[in-house]
Amino acid sequence: MATITRPEQVSAAFLKLTSTLITQYDVLDLLHILVEESVRLLDAAEAGLLLADPFGELQVLASTSEQSQLVEVLQLQAGEGPCIDCYKTGTVVTIDDITTLEGRWPVFRQAALDQDFRSVHAVPLRIHDRTIGAMGLFGEEPGALTPEDAAIGQALADVATISLIQERSLRESQIVNDQLQRALNSRITIEQAKGVISHISSVDMSEAFARLRNYARSHGQSLQDTAAQVLNRTLSL
Template sequence: MVTTTRAERVSAAFVKIADTLVDDYDVLDLLHALVEESIGILDASAAGLLLVDQYGELQVLASTSEESQLVEVLQREAGAGPCVECFLTGTVVTVNDIRELGDRWPEFKDAALSQGFRSVHAIPLRVRGRTIGALNLFGSISGALSAEDAAIGQALADVATISILQERAIREAEMINDQLQRALTSRILIEQAKGVVAQLSNVNMHESFTRIRNHARSNHLTLHDTAARIVDRSLTL
C-alpha cells in the first residue's frame, strides 16, 4: 500500500488546484476543489466557502456536504455566527466546542449541533485589507486547529481569494475589451453616416455630426443605432 506524508498531500493538493487555473477555468469548480481538499488535509468533517455578493450579502459558493451548507445558510440568514463574524472582522474565528457557546449565536449553535458538528474554524478570504468571504471548517469532535493546520487553512483561503479576484479581473477585462470594440465599431459607423448626411444635405462633417447627435438625443436613440439607420438608408436627415 502506498502511503503519503502530510507534506506530500499538501503539495499534491496545491498542484491539483494549480492545474485548474487555466485561461478558461471554472471558478466554482475550483472552489469546490478547494473545500474538498481542505477536509482531507485538515481532517475536518465538512467545509464550506461563502463569498460576499455585490449587495454585501454572504452567499454559499461551495460546500462539501448538505449539512455544512445548511449550517452556513442558517448563520448567514440569522446574521450571526462564526462565519459572519469572521467576514465582518476580517480575522480568524475559532469555536473549539460549539456546545459551550452558551447564549451566543443560538441559531447557529442549534443548527450545527443538530448536524453533528462540535467545532468550527472560520478563515477570512482577505486581500489588501478587504475581506471578500470566508472558508469554514467544521469538525465532528471538539478542539482547535493546530498552528500548522491553521497556516495551511489560511494558505487554502488565500488561493481561493486569488482565484476569485483573477476570475473577476478576467471578466472585467473582457467587458472593457467588448466596450472598446463596440466603441471602435460605432465610431466607424458614425463616420460613414456623417459622410452620407454631408453628401445628401450638402453640409460639412461638423454639421453632419451635429444633426446625427441631435436626432439621436431627441428620439432617445444611441449614436450607434442612429448611424446604422442612416447608413442603411432607413433614416434620412
C-alpha cells in the first residue's frame, strides 16, 4: 500500500471539512472534524474549540477528549486563558511552556497541568474582521508548533469559519445566530446522551461519544437526533 504524503493528508482534511456542507449541514459535526483533523495532522495531543453564541458568550462546542474539554470549560468559568485572549484579539496566542505562566491565568495553568498538558497554541476562527471563536491545540511537551503546522492549523480554522458563515446558506447574520444557537442546544442534548450511554454501557465519555457519532453517520442522522433517541430510550448504544 502506497504511503500517503503529508500534502495529500492535508488536502484530504480540507476536503473532509467542506464535504460536510454537501449533504445535511451539521455545525457540530463540522467542528468535531476540525479539532480531530487538527490533532491528526499537527503536533498536538488534544484540541478544544470555543464558539461564540448569539450574545457573544463563548461556549465549548467541540473537543477531542474529556481532558481538553475540561480545560476549555475551566477557562470559560475563570474568564481568562489563551483561547479567550485569542478570541478577544483575533490573533494567535502561543504558550510554549505552560509551567512558566506563574501568576498569569492561574486557573487555566493549573487545569492544563492537571491534565498533563505542557503547551498550547490558540488559533482564532476568524474571517475578515469578525472572530467567532477559538481553537486550542494542546501539547504534552513544551514547545511551539512549527511554522508549517501553525499555518496549516490556521488554514483549517479559516476553512471551517468560512463554511460556518458561507453565503450560500447563511446570507443574513440572524441565520448565523440561529445556526450557532441550534448547535448550543444540540450540545446539551448530546452531553446528556453521552452520560446515558456511559452509565448503561459502562464506558467512558469519549467512547460514549464515539458510539453516538458513528451511529449518526452510519444511519445518515444528525448528532442531535441520534442523541434524542438515546434520551427517549428508543435507541441503545
